[in-house]
């Protein structure tokens with residue numbers, strides 16, 4: 001597929017078919033995700049791929065913790081955000097809401113869905129060694145970017161799940177991730193459900209004039 005088409009067509013998938021991903025497809029996806037650049041070619045990214053019953057077990061633990069501790073998806077900002085950021089958040093909600101049943105609460109859908117990897121057959125947990133400074137999160141982000149594009153090109157859908165970082169203790173324990181690894185993000189991966197309206201929602205982007213300056 002042409003790169004521009006992959007980049008403009010791709011969007012997050014929030015409903016998946018109950019179809020397992022063949023191991024070779026997951027291997028290809030990780031191979032392509034790790035073709036990106038990284039500082040001094042350190043390749044700080046590490047992946048824990050959780051599938052099938054293990055993925056469901058992980059989700060049960062995450063949903064329980066999310067409900068007990070009343071945790072919700074949010075911008076994770078350290079101070080109040082300027083209005084234009086809040087406006088983008090509202091626009092995302094406006095874009096997703098029409099595809100949900102009337103009885104479904106938006107925030108609940110996102111919170112429960114995220115902990116459930118939206119029903120995807122695979123959840124990937126990306127970690128980097130704690131020895132790295134936060135600068136290396138850039139490298140990890142590039143790998144996620146490559147992953148979402150490569151997946152789309154392979155007919156797979158993805159949804160990055162930042163919410164997992166609220167449950168690092170639970171994830172460490174269940175997946176034997178040692179303390180010296182920082183849990184950066186989760187990614188839900190699977191075959192998109194073509195009949196689900198949620199998968200037809202396309203979120204907007206700010207015009208370039210709003211995000212770039214030229215000198």
Ligand SMILES: Cc1cc2nc3c(=O)[nH]c(=O)nc-3n(C[C@H](O)[C@H](O)[C@H](O)COP(=O)(O)O)c2cc1C
Pocket residue numbers: 010011012013073092110113114159160161162163164185202203
């Ligand atoms: C770092 C990061 C964390 C995210 N965390 C979540 C999440 O926890 N739950 C969720 O439903 N979507 C999550 N998303 C998906 C974003 O909501 C989505 O990328 C954004 O709304 C733009 O939509 P698009 O991916 O469909 O283009 C995350 C995306 C990124 C890049």
